[in-house]
Amino acid sequence: MKKSNITLLAILGAVALVVLWGISKRNSLVGQEEMVENAWSDVENVYQRRMDLIPNLVNTVQGAANFEKNTLTGVVEARSRVVNISADELTEENVAKFQKSQDDLTAALNKSISLTVEAYPELTATKGFQDLQAQLEGCENRIATERRNFNEKVKSYNVSIRRFPANIIAGMMGLEKKGYFKASEGAEKPVEVKFE
């Protein structure tokens, strides 16, 4: 009688501990996933910041005396092709798509700006253009920072959901590996916006 009571209690205690462990693990995974999603929204914000500057760039360059339209068409086109993905579908494929479209925009920006500098040297001396330069550089720095931060969060999340025994909980929750930014050319460094 007494002995069976103790056994029952021990089993209940063990079950309770396992359940508690499961709950706290679940919560920490939820927390980690949330951190990844927050980091993603920071990434989106800084990219959006750069997109918002493009009209300024267009206006500034259009102000030049002998402005030619095709100087900036590449940028405007690349901007319209930018892919948006929401924080709950951060698969490797989606992140890669997003990265590709934004990297294309970076390339288009750099190309257009060097074209502009060539075509309108007097423009680069104006205050408006120089301020734009500082802003664009700031955007690239922020993008590099938030991408790094996002990758760190994804890395620790991906490790967490695959490590035994937490992977059992992750499997029950249906959590999947998330994508991150691949180190492409000059990845960890902010892209240099060249004006000179």
Added chain:
Amino acid sequence: MKMRAILLALLLAIPLMSSAQWMPAKSNRMVNDYAHLLSSREAAELEQRLESFSDTTSQSQVVVITTNTLGGGDIMTVGQQIGQKWGIGGKSMNNGVLLLILASEEEGNDVAILTGYGSEAVLPDVVCKHIIDEELIPHFKEGSFYGGIDAALDVILPIMHGEFSSGDYMAKKAEEERVSNIIALLIFIVIIVVIVWASRKSKNGGSGSSGSSSSGGPIFWGGSPFMGGSSSGGFPSGGGFGGFGGGSFGGGGAHGKW
């Protein structure tokens, strides 16, 4: 398999890449003249000015670092990482600013103003760029590092003074989260105590044989408050006397070569 090997190689490469980049150990001073561009009296004067600024404001911290090398890193990246690792500025307001000066014959002369997340609003990149071009570089070209830093601080400190409305809100939110974590911890302790107490009681052959089965229920359901508990990452290690507050940096700011 191949994928995994590539991944592993990348993971191994990351610490190597970041270790090449210059990263000074966290100091407890505002002015860190590693490149010896200032006299000891000048450094002490700036130190005094910046410490009293941090004390009289809500941990608005402006840190000056000079160096002869960045270890091949980019000045904005290195600066952002120093600001983040040192935790310049208050943790909830992120109102830190880092003035990073590179004076090097091989790597060139470069100066950057890095703004913490909370300082970006009052010190936009364009303003930083102007401070660099109009306050810092003219003095630096004449060889007066103290003059440049002093002139820049004359602009930066008044700008940073005041304007913390969004930071106040964030501080409040962080406080709320801390309280909910403490409550969750207390519940957990209570459950453990109950388990220990119940098992000890039955070992002693205490009264009430039904006690064991009834305690099973509350133990199980007692865990449910955990469901909603949010986990907030690591706690800050620094803070306290004369230290940095734990502010975060997002790459804001500007730099200029001279």
